[in-house]
Amino acid sequence: MTRRILTRRQMLMSSTTALSGLLLGGCDRLSNAPSFRRILDSAEALSYRGQRLLVGRNTLAREFEQSDLSPVFRSNGTSAPDTDEYNALLADNFRQWRLKIDGLVLRPQVLSLNELRLMPSRTQITRHDCVEGWSAIGQWTGVPLGALLNLAGMQPAARYVVFYCADILETGADPYYESIDLIDAYHPQTILAFDLNGKPLPVANGAPLRLRVERQLGYKHAKYVMRIAVVQSLEPIHGGKGGFWEDRGYEWYAGV
Amino acid sequence: MPGSELVYRHTLATRVLHWVNALCVFLVLLSGFQIFNAHPRLYWGQYGANSDRAVLAIEEQGSSDGRPLGVVRIGTHALHTTGFLGVSKSGDGEPVERAFPSWLTIPSYQDLATGRRWHFFFAWLLVFNSAVYFVVGLFRRHIQHDLWLTRAQWTPSHILRDFWDHLRLCFPRGDAARQYNSLQKLTYLAILFILAPTILATGLAMSPSIDAGFPWLPALLGGRQSARTLHFICAMAVVLFITVHLAMVILAGPLNEVRSMITGRYALPSSKTE
Numbered sequence: 001m002t003r004r005i006l007t008r009r010q011m012l013m014s015s016t017t018a019l020s021g022l023l024l025g026g027c028d029r030l031s032n033a034p035s036f037r038r039i040l041d042s043a044e045a046l047s048y049r050g051q052r053l054l055v056g057r058n059t060l061a062r063e064f065e066q067s068d069l070s071p072v073f074r075s076n077g078t079s080a081p082d083t084d085e086y087n088a089l090l091a092d093n094f095r096q097w098r099l100k101i102d103g104l105v106l107r108p109q110v111l112s113l114n115e116l117r118l119m120p121s122r123t124q125i126t127r128h129d130c131v132e133g134w135s136a137i138g139q140w141t142g143v144p145l146g147a148l149l150n151l152a153g154m155q156p157a158a159r160y161v162v163f164y165c166a167d168i169l170e171t172g173a174d175p176y177y178e179s180i181d182l183i184d185a186y187h188p189q190t191i192l193a194f195d196l197n198g199k200p201l202p203v204a205n206g207a208p209l210r211l212r213v214e215r216q217l218g219y220k221h222a223k224y225v226m227r228i229a230v231v232q233s234l235e236p237i238h239g240g241k242g243g244f245w246e247d248r249g250y251e252w253y254a255g256v
Numbered sequence: 257m258p259g260s261e262l263v264y265r266h267t268l269a270t271r272v273l274h275w276v277n278a279l280c281v282f283l284v285l286l287s288g289f290q291i292f293n294a295h296p297r298l299y300w301g302q303y304g305a306n307s308d309r310a311v312l313a314i315e316e317q318g319s320s321d322g323r324p325l326g327v328v329r330i331g332t333h334a335l336h337t338t339g340f341l342g343v344s345k346s347g348d349g350e351p352v353e354r355a356f357p358s359w360l361t362i363p364s365y366q367d368l369a370t371g372r373r374w375h376f377f378f379a380w381l382l383v384f385n386s387a388v389y390f391v392v393g394l395f396r397r398h399i400q401h402d403l404w405l406t407r408a409q410w411t412p413s414h415i416l417r418d419f420w421d422h423l424r425l426c427f428p429r430g431d432a433a434r435q436y437n438s439l440q441k442l443t444y445l446a447i448l449f450i451l452a453p454t455i456l457a458t459g460l461a462m463s464p465s466i467d468a469g470f471p472w473l474p475a476l477l478g479g480r481q482s483a484r485t486l487h488f489i490c491a492m493a494v495v496l497f498i499t500v501h502l503a504m505v506i507l508a509g510p511l512n513e514v515r516s517m518i519t520g521r522y523a524l525p526s527s528k529t530e
Contacts, residue, residue, distance in 0.1 A: 024286070027362045031370045043377040055469030062471045064302070074305040127302060127480060129464045131368065133295035134305040135480050215465040249369030255465030256376070 048253045055255075057183050061214035064125040070136040073128075073196060075204035078176070081167035081224050089166075094208040099192075103162070103229035106153030113194065113208050119143045122191050130218040131250065140212050142193030146186040148228070158230045161185045162237060163211055166224035169244060178222040179234055179242040179252075180213055189214040192225060217254035219245045263434065265522035270398065273389045274517055280382035281494060283374055288491055289356040290363065290371030296355030298488055302479035311485060314341050316353035324351055379459070386452060402436060403445055409438040427508050430527025443497070451493055458487035 030036040089097045094113050101109040123141040145161070165176035184190055191212050194201055201207040206223025213220050220243070234240065239247025246252045266274070297310040304310070313329045314337075326342025328335045339345070344357035347365070358364040362374050393399040408414060418438045421427070428437055436444070460466045461474045461483035477483040505513045509525070516522035 021359065023282075024359060024362065024364055027283075027286075027374070028364050031363045031367070031374070037373070040373040040377045043373070043380050046380055047376060051463070051465045051469075055465050059468050061464060061468040062474075068302060070303045070305065070308065072305070072307040074307065127464070127467075129462070129480065130295070130305075131372075133291070133484060134297070134299075135303045136305050137303045215468045217464060245369070249367075249373070251372070256460075256463035 044251050044253070047251070047256055051253070051255045052183075055215070058187060059215075060189055061126055064127065064137050066125065066139070068125065068137050069139065069197065073136045073138045073205065074130075074134065075202075076130055076132075076218060078167035078169055078223065079204045081165075083166065083168065086166045086224065090203065090207070097208055097226075099209060099225065100227040101148060101152045101230075102227070103231050104155040104158040105149075105230050106155060107151070109148070109152050111148075116143050116192070116194060116209070119147060122189070123195075124189055124191070124212075124214070126189070126212070126214045128218055128221070131245075131254065139195075139197050140191065140193040141195035141198075142191035142209075142212065144188065145190045145192055145211070145228075146188075148192065149185060149230070152230070154230060157232045158182065160231050160234055160242070162229045162231055162234070162242075163222040163225050164227040164229065165222050166226050174238040174244065174247075176222060176224070176244045177238060178211065178220055178244070179231075179237075180211075180216075180220065184213050184216070187213070187215070215255060217256075219243070219250065220254050260523045260526050262521050262523050264520050265516045266520045267396075267398070268520065269392050269396075271517055271520060273385055273392070276385045277382065277389070280378045280385060281498070283362060283378040284382060285491060285494060286360060286362040287371045287374035287378070290361040290366075291368060291375060292488065293355045293361060293366065294368040294371075298485040299481040300478065300485060301481055302474075304481040312488075314355035316343050324353065326353075383456070390448075399448070403441050403448070405438055405441050405445075406435075409441065414438055415442070425507055427525070429525040431524075432527075433524050443500075447497065451490060451497075455487065455490045455494075458483045458490060462487065 031040075097113055099109075099111045099113075099116065101111070120143075121141055122144055123139065125137065125139045127135050127137050129135045149161070160179045160181055162179045163177060165178075167176045168174075169176055180190070189212065192209050193206075193212050194209055196202065196205050201210060206221075206225075209225045210223040211221050211225060231237070234242040234252075238244075241247045242252045243250075296314040297304070297306070298312040299308055300311050310329070311331065315327060315329070317325045317327045317334075319325045324338070324343045325336060326338040326340065326344065328337050328341050338351075340357060341355060342353070343351050344354050346352040346354070346358060354366070361371070363370050390399075393403075415438045421437075422439060427433070457473065458477060460470075461477050462480060467474050467480065474480050474483055477486060512523050
Protein backbone atom coordinates (compact mmCIF):
# COMPACT_ATOMS: atom_id res chain seq x y z
CA MET A 1 0.00 0.00 0.00
CA THR A 2 2.73 2.44 1.04
CA ARG A 3 4.73 1.59 -2.05
CA ARG A 4 1.81 2.35 -4.33
CA ILE A 5 1.30 5.78 -2.75
CA LEU A 6 4.98 6.58 -3.02
CA THR A 7 5.04 5.59 -6.65
CA ARG A 8 2.04 7.73 -7.36
CA ARG A 9 3.61 10.66 -5.53
CA GLN A 10 6.89 10.18 -7.39
CA MET A 11 5.00 9.99 -10.65
CA LEU A 12 3.20 13.22 -9.79
CA MET A 13 6.43 14.95 -8.78
CA SER A 14 8.34 13.89 -11.87
CA SER A 15 5.46 14.71 -14.17
CA THR A 16 5.15 18.16 -12.53
CA THR A 17 8.87 18.79 -13.10
CA ALA A 18 8.64 17.54 -16.68
CA LEU A 19 5.54 19.64 -17.30
CA SER A 20 7.17 22.77 -15.91
CA GLY A 21 10.30 22.12 -18.00
CA LEU A 22 8.14 21.67 -21.06
CA LEU A 23 6.18 24.85 -20.30
CA LEU A 24 9.29 26.95 -19.64
CA GLY A 25 11.05 25.60 -22.74
CA GLY A 26 7.89 26.45 -24.62
CA CYS A 27 7.94 29.97 -23.17
CA ASP A 28 11.51 30.48 -24.46
CA ARG A 29 10.47 29.37 -27.94
CA LEU A 30 7.37 31.58 -27.79
CA SER A 31 9.49 34.56 -26.64
CA ASN A 32 11.48 34.31 -29.85
CA ALA A 33 8.56 33.65 -32.21
CA PRO A 34 7.75 36.98 -33.94
CA SER A 35 4.02 36.21 -34.20
CA PHE A 36 3.71 35.43 -30.47
CA ARG A 37 5.93 38.39 -29.62
CA ARG A 38 3.46 40.67 -31.42
CA ILE A 39 0.66 39.30 -29.22
CA LEU A 40 2.69 39.93 -26.06
CA ASP A 41 3.66 43.41 -27.28
CA SER A 42 0.00 44.32 -27.88
CA ALA A 43 -0.35 44.90 -24.12
CA GLU A 44 1.90 47.98 -24.48
CA ALA A 45 -0.86 49.93 -26.28
CA LEU A 46 -3.27 49.04 -23.47
CA SER A 47 -0.78 50.18 -20.80
CA TYR A 48 -0.09 53.41 -22.71
CA ARG A 49 -3.77 54.28 -23.13
CA GLY A 50 -4.51 53.36 -19.54
CA GLN A 51 -1.82 55.70 -18.26
CA ARG A 52 -2.79 58.56 -20.57
CA LEU A 53 -6.42 58.10 -19.49
CA LEU A 54 -5.72 57.98 -15.77
CA VAL A 55 -2.96 60.59 -15.55
CA GLY A 56 -3.54 64.13 -16.82
CA ARG A 57 -1.18 65.58 -19.43
CA ASN A 58 0.31 68.13 -17.08
CA THR A 59 0.01 66.26 -13.78
CA LEU A 60 3.32 66.71 -11.97
CA ALA A 61 5.45 63.92 -10.58
CA ARG A 62 5.88 64.27 -6.82
CA GLU A 63 8.66 66.66 -5.81
CA PHE A 64 10.59 65.82 -2.66
CA GLU A 65 12.52 67.76 0.01
CA GLN A 66 16.29 68.14 0.44
CA SER A 67 16.07 65.70 3.35
CA ASP A 68 14.74 63.00 1.01
CA LEU A 69 17.81 62.99 -1.30
CA SER A 70 19.59 59.66 -1.88
CA PRO A 71 23.04 59.77 -0.22
CA VAL A 72 24.55 58.46 -3.49
CA PHE A 73 22.82 58.98 -6.84
CA ARG A 74 23.59 55.77 -8.71
CA SER A 75 24.62 55.96 -12.35
CA ASN A 76 23.67 53.31 -14.85
CA GLY A 77 24.34 52.45 -18.48
CA THR A 78 27.35 54.45 -19.66
CA SER A 79 29.46 55.88 -16.82
CA ALA A 80 31.82 57.68 -19.24
CA PRO A 81 31.38 57.89 -23.04
CA ASP A 82 34.99 57.12 -23.87
CA THR A 83 35.05 58.51 -27.42
CA ASP A 84 37.73 60.90 -28.72
CA GLU A 85 35.09 63.51 -29.51
CA TYR A 86 33.60 63.39 -26.02
CA ASN A 87 36.98 63.25 -24.26
CA ALA A 88 38.08 66.40 -26.12
CA LEU A 89 34.90 68.23 -25.06
CA LEU A 90 35.36 67.04 -21.45
CA ALA A 91 39.05 68.12 -21.38
CA ASP A 92 37.92 71.61 -22.31
CA ASN A 93 35.19 71.56 -19.64
CA PHE A 94 32.53 71.59 -22.40
CA ARG A 95 33.40 75.14 -23.54
CA GLN A 96 33.40 73.89 -27.16
CA TRP A 97 30.27 71.74 -26.61
CA ARG A 98 27.16 72.90 -28.49
CA LEU A 99 23.58 71.68 -28.33
CA LYS A 100 22.03 71.52 -31.80
CA ILE A 101 18.26 71.75 -32.25
CA ASP A 102 17.06 70.92 -35.75
CA GLY A 103 14.61 68.82 -37.75
CA LEU A 104 11.05 70.07 -38.17
CA VAL A 105 11.73 73.46 -36.58
CA LEU A 106 11.45 76.96 -37.99
CA ARG A 107 14.70 78.31 -36.54
CA PRO A 108 17.43 75.66 -35.96
CA GLN A 109 19.50 76.47 -32.87
CA VAL A 110 23.08 75.98 -31.77
CA LEU A 111 23.49 76.71 -28.05
CA SER A 112 26.47 76.68 -25.73
CA LEU A 113 26.28 75.46 -22.13
CA ASN A 114 26.59 79.06 -20.92
CA GLU A 115 23.69 80.17 -23.08
CA LEU A 116 21.57 77.35 -21.63
CA ARG A 117 22.58 78.34 -18.09
CA LEU A 118 21.48 81.92 -18.74
CA MET A 119 17.98 80.86 -19.74
CA PRO A 120 15.16 80.67 -17.14
CA SER A 121 15.66 77.34 -15.36
CA ARG A 122 13.65 74.95 -13.21
CA THR A 123 14.89 73.05 -10.14
CA GLN A 124 13.10 69.90 -9.01
CA ILE A 125 13.78 67.11 -6.51
CA THR A 126 12.38 63.94 -8.04
CA ARG A 127 12.60 60.19 -7.82
CA HIS A 128 14.41 58.39 -10.61
CA ASP A 129 13.07 54.85 -11.21
CA CYS A 130 15.22 52.43 -13.16
CA VAL A 131 13.57 49.71 -15.24
CA GLU A 132 15.72 47.25 -13.25
CA GLY A 133 13.83 48.13 -10.08
CA TRP A 134 15.97 50.55 -8.04
CA SER A 135 15.17 54.21 -7.29
CA ALA A 136 17.25 57.26 -6.38
CA ILE A 137 16.15 60.76 -5.43
CA GLY A 138 18.10 63.71 -6.82
CA GLN A 139 17.79 67.45 -7.34
CA TRP A 140 17.91 68.54 -10.97
CA THR A 141 18.30 72.02 -12.43
CA GLY A 142 17.85 72.71 -16.12
CA VAL A 143 16.05 74.44 -18.95
CA PRO A 144 12.47 73.36 -19.67
CA LEU A 145 12.45 71.55 -23.00
CA GLY A 146 9.27 73.44 -23.93
CA ALA A 147 11.17 76.75 -23.77
CA LEU A 148 13.87 75.42 -26.13
CA LEU A 149 11.25 74.09 -28.55
CA ASN A 150 9.49 77.47 -28.51
CA LEU A 151 12.82 79.16 -29.22
CA ALA A 152 13.28 76.96 -32.29
CA GLY A 153 9.59 77.08 -33.29
CA MET A 154 7.75 73.90 -34.27
CA GLN A 155 6.64 73.05 -37.78
CA PRO A 156 3.04 71.74 -38.04
CA ALA A 157 4.15 68.17 -38.92
CA ALA A 158 6.17 67.82 -35.69
CA ARG A 159 5.18 64.79 -33.57
CA TYR A 160 8.21 63.57 -31.65
CA VAL A 161 11.37 64.98 -30.10
CA VAL A 162 14.49 62.83 -30.55
CA PHE A 163 17.60 63.08 -28.38
CA TYR A 164 20.93 62.06 -29.89
CA CYS A 165 23.63 61.23 -27.34
CA ALA A 166 27.41 61.00 -27.23
CA ASP A 167 27.61 57.55 -25.65
CA ILE A 168 27.94 54.20 -27.38
CA LEU A 169 26.68 51.49 -25.01
CA GLU A 170 27.59 48.47 -27.11
CA THR A 171 30.62 48.26 -29.39
CA GLY A 172 29.53 48.60 -32.98
CA ALA A 173 25.99 49.60 -32.00
CA ASP A 174 24.20 52.85 -32.76
CA PRO A 175 24.92 55.63 -30.25
CA TYR A 176 22.37 56.04 -27.48
CA TYR A 177 19.22 57.90 -28.46
CA GLU A 178 15.75 58.43 -27.08
CA SER A 179 12.46 60.03 -28.05
CA ILE A 180 9.30 61.39 -26.44
CA ASP A 181 6.02 62.70 -27.76
CA LEU A 182 4.94 66.36 -27.60
CA ILE A 183 2.77 65.75 -24.50
CA ASP A 184 5.86 64.84 -22.50
CA ALA A 185 8.07 67.33 -24.35
CA TYR A 186 5.90 70.23 -23.13
CA HIS A 187 5.31 68.77 -19.64
CA PRO A 188 6.45 71.40 -17.08
CA GLN A 189 8.90 68.98 -15.42
CA THR A 190 10.55 67.88 -18.67
CA ILE A 191 13.88 69.67 -18.52
CA LEU A 192 17.38 69.40 -19.93
CA ALA A 193 19.37 69.28 -16.74
CA PHE A 194 22.90 70.64 -16.30
CA ASP A 195 23.07 70.41 -12.48
CA LEU A 196 22.61 67.46 -10.12
CA ASN A 197 22.27 68.23 -6.40
CA GLY A 198 23.41 71.82 -6.96
CA LYS A 199 26.64 70.92 -8.77
CA PRO A 200 27.46 70.59 -12.48
CA LEU A 201 26.26 67.23 -13.75
CA PRO A 202 28.98 64.58 -13.17
CA VAL A 203 30.18 62.59 -16.20
CA ALA A 204 28.63 59.40 -14.73
CA ASN A 205 25.21 61.08 -14.69
CA GLY A 206 25.34 62.51 -18.22
CA ALA A 207 27.54 65.66 -18.34
CA PRO A 208 27.10 68.22 -19.69
CA LEU A 209 23.35 67.83 -20.35
CA ARG A 210 20.72 65.12 -19.78
CA LEU A 211 17.00 64.81 -20.25
CA ARG A 212 14.61 64.55 -17.28
CA VAL A 213 11.19 63.18 -18.21
CA GLU A 214 9.91 62.56 -14.73
CA ARG A 215 6.90 60.33 -15.30
CA GLN A 216 8.86 57.66 -17.14
CA LEU A 217 11.56 55.11 -16.29
CA GLY A 218 15.28 55.86 -16.25
CA TYR A 219 16.20 54.71 -19.75
CA LYS A 220 14.07 57.53 -21.23
CA HIS A 221 16.27 60.12 -19.43
CA ALA A 222 18.91 60.34 -22.18
CA LYS A 223 22.38 61.34 -20.92
CA TYR A 224 25.17 63.18 -22.83
CA VAL A 225 22.60 64.90 -25.11
CA MET A 226 24.33 66.41 -28.18
CA ARG A 227 21.46 67.09 -30.54
CA ILE A 228 17.70 67.44 -30.37
CA ALA A 229 15.72 66.72 -33.54
CA VAL A 230 12.02 67.30 -34.02
CA VAL A 231 10.55 64.65 -36.31
CA GLN A 232 7.28 63.36 -37.72
CA SER A 233 8.07 59.65 -37.51
CA LEU A 234 10.49 57.50 -35.50
CA GLU A 235 10.66 54.72 -38.06
CA PRO A 236 13.59 56.01 -40.18
CA ILE A 237 15.81 56.47 -37.10
CA HIS A 238 18.24 53.64 -36.18
CA GLY A 239 16.19 50.54 -35.25
CA GLY A 240 12.94 52.42 -35.79
CA LYS A 241 11.48 51.92 -32.31
CA GLY A 242 12.36 55.35 -30.93
CA GLY A 243 15.27 54.55 -28.64
CA PHE A 244 18.35 52.45 -27.94
CA TRP A 245 16.54 50.18 -25.46
CA GLU A 246 13.28 50.27 -27.42
CA ASP A 247 15.21 48.80 -30.37
CA ARG A 248 16.15 46.01 -27.93
CA GLY A 249 12.61 45.12 -26.86
CA TYR A 250 11.75 47.67 -24.16
CA GLU A 251 8.54 49.71 -24.22
CA TRP A 252 8.62 53.11 -25.94
CA TYR A 253 6.29 54.62 -23.34
CA ALA A 254 8.08 53.71 -20.13
CA GLY A 255 5.55 54.83 -17.55
CA VAL A 256 5.44 51.47 -15.81
CA MET B 257 -15.17 5.38 -5.46
CA PRO B 258 -18.07 3.09 -6.27
CA GLY B 259 -21.37 4.19 -4.85
CA SER B 260 -20.18 7.65 -3.83
CA GLU B 261 -22.52 10.47 -4.75
CA LEU B 262 -21.56 12.71 -7.68
CA VAL B 263 -22.44 16.35 -7.11
CA TYR B 264 -22.21 19.33 -9.49
CA ARG B 265 -19.66 21.45 -7.70
CA HIS B 266 -18.17 24.05 -10.09
CA THR B 267 -20.12 26.02 -12.69
CA LEU B 268 -18.69 26.41 -16.18
CA ALA B 269 -17.81 30.05 -15.41
CA THR B 270 -15.86 29.04 -12.28
CA ARG B 271 -13.97 26.36 -14.17
CA VAL B 272 -13.00 28.53 -17.14
CA LEU B 273 -12.04 31.44 -14.87
CA HIS B 274 -10.01 29.08 -12.66
CA TRP B 275 -7.87 27.75 -15.51
CA VAL B 276 -7.31 31.16 -17.12
CA ASN B 277 -6.38 32.43 -13.67
CA ALA B 278 -4.00 29.49 -13.08
CA LEU B 279 -2.25 30.13 -16.41
CA CYS B 280 -1.94 33.87 -15.74
CA VAL B 281 -0.67 33.45 -12.16
CA PHE B 282 1.92 30.90 -13.31
CA LEU B 283 3.23 33.16 -16.10
CA VAL B 284 3.08 36.42 -14.12
CA LEU B 285 4.92 34.82 -11.20
CA LEU B 286 7.75 33.34 -13.27
CA SER B 287 8.19 36.45 -15.43
CA GLY B 288 8.15 38.40 -12.14
CA PHE B 289 11.17 36.35 -10.99
CA GLN B 290 12.90 37.37 -14.25
CA ILE B 291 12.19 41.04 -13.47
CA PHE B 292 13.38 40.63 -9.87
CA ASN B 293 16.64 39.11 -11.16
CA ALA B 294 17.49 42.42 -12.90
CA HIS B 295 18.00 43.97 -9.44
CA PRO B 296 17.73 41.28 -6.75
CA ARG B 297 17.70 43.67 -3.80
CA LEU B 298 14.70 45.00 -1.88
CA TYR B 299 14.52 48.21 0.15
CA TRP B 300 12.14 50.06 2.41
CA GLY B 301 11.16 53.69 1.74
CA GLN B 302 11.04 56.05 -1.23
CA TYR B 303 14.41 55.21 -2.75
CA GLY B 304 16.90 52.35 -2.75
CA ALA B 305 19.85 51.41 -4.94
CA ASN B 306 23.10 49.52 -4.58
CA SER B 307 24.70 51.83 -2.04
CA ASP B 308 21.58 51.87 0.17
CA ARG B 309 20.79 49.28 2.84
CA ALA B 310 18.74 46.38 1.49
CA VAL B 311 16.14 44.56 3.60
CA LEU B 312 16.54 41.49 1.39
CA ALA B 313 19.15 40.58 -1.18
CA ILE B 314 19.76 37.41 -3.16
CA GLU B 315 23.36 37.50 -4.31
CA GLU B 316 26.65 35.81 -4.94
CA GLN B 317 29.31 35.79 -2.29
CA GLY B 318 32.83 34.64 -3.12
CA SER B 319 34.17 31.93 -0.79
CA SER B 320 37.74 31.28 0.35
CA ASP B 321 38.24 28.38 -2.08
CA GLY B 322 37.08 30.54 -5.00
CA ARG B 323 33.81 28.68 -5.50
CA PRO B 324 30.84 31.05 -5.83
CA LEU B 325 28.34 30.88 -2.97
CA GLY B 326 24.72 31.88 -3.26
CA VAL B 327 23.22 33.70 -0.28
CA VAL B 328 19.88 35.16 0.69
CA ARG B 329 20.37 38.09 3.06
CA ILE B 330 17.46 39.20 5.19
CA GLY B 331 18.58 42.12 7.36
CA THR B 332 21.76 40.86 9.02
CA HIS B 333 21.02 37.16 8.52
CA ALA B 334 22.56 35.27 5.62
CA LEU B 335 21.23 31.94 4.37
CA HIS B 336 23.40 29.78 2.12
CA THR B 337 21.36 28.78 -0.91
CA THR B 338 24.03 27.81 -3.49
CA GLY B 339 22.53 25.83 -6.36
CA PHE B 340 19.10 27.37 -5.95
CA LEU B 341 19.16 31.08 -5.07
CA GLY B 342 22.05 33.47 -5.73
CA VAL B 343 24.16 30.96 -7.60
CA SER B 344 22.75 28.23 -9.82
CA LYS B 345 23.66 26.26 -12.91
CA SER B 346 23.14 27.95 -16.26
CA GLY B 347 22.02 26.17 -19.44
CA ASP B 348 25.55 24.84 -20.07
CA GLY B 349 25.93 23.53 -16.51
CA GLU B 350 28.27 26.26 -15.22
CA PRO B 351 27.38 27.87 -11.86
CA VAL B 352 26.44 31.51 -12.50
CA GLU B 353 25.33 34.42 -10.35
CA ARG B 354 21.55 34.49 -10.63
CA ALA B 355 18.95 35.35 -7.97
CA PHE B 356 16.23 32.93 -9.14
CA PRO B 357 17.46 29.91 -11.15
CA SER B 358 16.80 29.62 -14.88
CA TRP B 359 14.14 26.90 -14.38
CA LEU B 360 12.03 29.38 -12.42
CA THR B 361 12.15 32.36 -14.79
CA ILE B 362 10.48 33.35 -18.06
CA PRO B 363 12.44 33.45 -20.28
CA SER B 364 14.90 30.96 -18.77
CA TYR B 365 17.85 33.17 -19.82
CA GLN B 366 18.47 36.73 -18.54
CA ASP B 367 16.22 39.06 -20.57
CA LEU B 368 14.45 41.80 -18.63
CA ALA B 369 12.70 43.29 -21.69
CA THR B 370 11.05 39.99 -22.61
CA GLY B 371 10.22 39.21 -18.98
CA ARG B 372 8.40 42.56 -18.76
CA ARG B 373 6.43 41.80 -21.95
CA TRP B 374 5.20 38.49 -20.49
CA HIS B 375 4.52 40.07 -17.10
CA PHE B 376 2.41 42.97 -18.37
CA PHE B 377 0.49 40.99 -21.00
CA PHE B 378 -0.61 38.34 -18.52
CA ALA B 379 -1.10 40.89 -15.74
CA TRP B 380 -3.68 42.60 -17.98
CA LEU B 381 -5.33 39.25 -18.72
CA LEU B 382 -5.31 38.46 -15.00
CA VAL B 383 -6.97 41.80 -14.23
CA PHE B 384 -9.71 41.20 -16.82
CA ASN B 385 -10.20 37.60 -15.67
CA SER B 386 -10.42 38.70 -12.02
CA ALA B 387 -12.86 41.48 -12.90
CA VAL B 388 -15.15 38.96 -14.64
CA TYR B 389 -14.79 36.66 -11.62
CA PHE B 390 -15.86 39.40 -9.21
CA VAL B 391 -18.81 40.50 -11.36
CA VAL B 392 -20.06 36.96 -12.01
CA GLY B 393 -19.22 35.80 -8.49
CA LEU B 394 -21.11 38.60 -6.79
CA PHE B 395 -23.98 38.72 -9.30
CA ARG B 396 -24.62 34.97 -9.11
CA ARG B 397 -23.97 35.08 -5.37
CA HIS B 398 -21.17 32.48 -5.69
CA ILE B 399 -18.98 34.55 -3.40
CA GLN B 400 -21.79 35.17 -0.88
CA HIS B 401 -23.10 31.56 -0.92
CA ASP B 402 -20.06 29.37 -1.44
CA LEU B 403 -17.19 31.45 -0.06
CA TRP B 404 -18.66 33.53 2.75
CA LEU B 405 -18.56 31.62 6.04
CA THR B 406 -21.88 30.43 7.45
CA ARG B 407 -22.92 31.65 10.87
CA ALA B 408 -21.85 28.31 12.38
CA GLN B 409 -18.42 28.56 10.70
CA TRP B 410 -17.78 32.10 11.98
CA THR B 411 -16.77 30.94 15.45
CA PRO B 412 -13.23 30.53 16.75
CA SER B 413 -13.99 27.03 18.02
CA HIS B 414 -15.25 25.92 14.60
CA ILE B 415 -12.24 27.38 12.80
CA LEU B 416 -9.86 25.84 15.35
CA ARG B 417 -11.51 22.43 14.94
CA ASP B 418 -11.17 22.66 11.13
CA PHE B 419 -7.53 23.66 11.61
CA TRP B 420 -6.87 20.68 13.89
CA ASP B 421 -8.64 18.33 11.44
CA HIS B 422 -6.45 19.64 8.60
CA LEU B 423 -3.30 19.08 10.63
CA ARG B 424 -4.33 15.45 11.09
CA LEU B 425 -5.24 15.33 7.37
CA CYS B 426 -8.85 14.50 8.28
CA PHE B 427 -10.87 16.08 5.51
CA PRO B 428 -14.65 16.54 5.50
CA ARG B 429 -16.66 13.60 4.20
CA GLY B 430 -20.23 13.02 3.19
CA ASP B 431 -22.59 15.94 3.61
CA ALA B 432 -19.88 18.03 5.26
CA ALA B 433 -17.93 17.91 1.99
CA ARG B 434 -20.78 19.55 0.05
CA GLN B 435 -19.53 22.99 1.01
CA TYR B 436 -16.09 24.47 1.56
CA ASN B 437 -14.75 24.23 5.11
CA SER B 438 -13.93 27.36 7.08
CA LEU B 439 -10.19 27.29 6.26
CA GLN B 440 -10.83 27.03 2.53
CA LYS B 441 -13.31 29.89 2.70
CA LEU B 442 -11.00 32.10 4.76
CA THR B 443 -8.13 31.42 2.36
CA TYR B 444 -10.14 32.25 -0.75
CA LEU B 445 -11.64 35.36 0.86
CA ALA B 446 -8.18 36.55 1.95
CA ILE B 447 -6.90 36.08 -1.61
CA LEU B 448 -9.87 37.81 -3.21
CA PHE B 449 -10.16 40.75 -0.85
CA ILE B 450 -6.65 41.24 0.56
CA LEU B 451 -3.92 39.60 -1.52
CA ALA B 452 -5.23 40.34 -5.05
CA PRO B 453 -5.95 44.05 -4.40
CA THR B 454 -2.58 44.43 -2.64
CA ILE B 455 -0.73 42.87 -5.58
CA LEU B 456 -2.46 45.27 -7.98
CA ALA B 457 -1.89 48.32 -5.76
CA THR B 458 1.79 47.56 -5.07
CA GLY B 459 2.34 46.84 -8.77
CA LEU B 460 0.78 50.13 -9.85
CA ALA B 461 2.69 52.03 -7.14
CA MET B 462 5.95 51.09 -8.87
CA SER B 463 4.91 53.05 -11.97
CA PRO B 464 6.31 56.59 -12.09
CA SER B 465 3.38 57.71 -14.24
CA ILE B 466 0.68 56.22 -11.97
CA ASP B 467 2.53 57.72 -8.97
CA ALA B 468 2.25 61.17 -10.57
CA GLY B 469 -1.51 60.77 -11.02
CA PHE B 470 -2.16 59.12 -7.64
CA PRO B 471 0.58 60.28 -5.23
CA TRP B 472 -1.40 58.92 -2.24
CA LEU B 473 -0.84 55.38 -3.53
CA PRO B 474 2.95 55.12 -2.98
CA ALA B 475 2.52 57.28 0.14
CA LEU B 476 0.02 54.78 1.58
CA LEU B 477 2.46 51.92 0.93
CA GLY B 478 5.48 53.65 2.46
CA GLY B 479 7.18 54.72 -0.77
CA ARG B 480 7.99 53.19 -4.14
CA GLN B 481 10.68 50.84 -2.86
CA SER B 482 8.42 49.69 -0.02
CA ALA B 483 5.74 48.98 -2.63
CA ARG B 484 8.26 46.86 -4.56
CA THR B 485 9.14 44.93 -1.39
CA LEU B 486 5.45 44.40 -0.59
CA HIS B 487 4.83 43.25 -4.19
CA PHE B 488 7.55 40.64 -3.67
CA ILE B 489 6.10 39.53 -0.32
CA CYS B 490 2.70 39.15 -2.02
CA ALA B 491 4.35 37.01 -4.70
CA MET B 492 5.78 34.80 -1.93
CA ALA B 493 2.27 34.54 -0.44
CA VAL B 494 1.06 33.37 -3.86
CA VAL B 495 3.84 30.75 -3.92
CA LEU B 496 2.71 29.60 -0.45
CA PHE B 497 -0.91 29.42 -1.60
CA ILE B 498 -0.05 27.42 -4.74
CA THR B 499 2.04 24.99 -2.67
CA VAL B 500 -0.69 24.37 -0.08
CA HIS B 501 -3.41 24.34 -2.75
CA LEU B 502 -1.62 21.67 -4.81
CA ALA B 503 -0.72 19.68 -1.68
CA MET B 504 -4.39 19.69 -0.65
CA VAL B 505 -5.49 18.59 -4.13
CA ILE B 506 -3.07 15.67 -3.94
CA LEU B 507 -4.02 14.73 -0.36
CA ALA B 508 -7.76 15.03 -0.97
CA GLY B 509 -7.66 12.83 -4.07
CA PRO B 510 -6.15 14.45 -7.15
CA LEU B 511 -8.30 12.70 -9.77
CA ASN B 512 -11.58 13.66 -8.12
CA GLU B 513 -10.41 17.22 -7.39
CA VAL B 514 -8.99 17.88 -10.86
CA ARG B 515 -12.03 16.29 -12.51
CA SER B 516 -14.33 18.57 -10.54
CA MET B 517 -12.48 21.60 -11.92
CA ILE B 518 -12.72 20.23 -15.49
CA THR B 519 -16.17 18.64 -15.73
CA GLY B 520 -17.69 20.25 -12.65
CA ARG B 521 -18.63 16.85 -11.13
CA TYR B 522 -17.24 16.01 -7.73
CA ALA B 523 -17.63 12.66 -5.99
CA LEU B 524 -18.51 13.25 -2.36
CA PRO B 525 -16.10 11.27 -0.17
CA SER B 526 -18.13 8.55 1.55
CA SER B 527 -19.03 9.45 5.11
CA LYS B 528 -18.13 5.96 6.40
CA THR B 529 -14.54 5.59 7.52
CA GLU B 530 -12.70 3.02 5.47
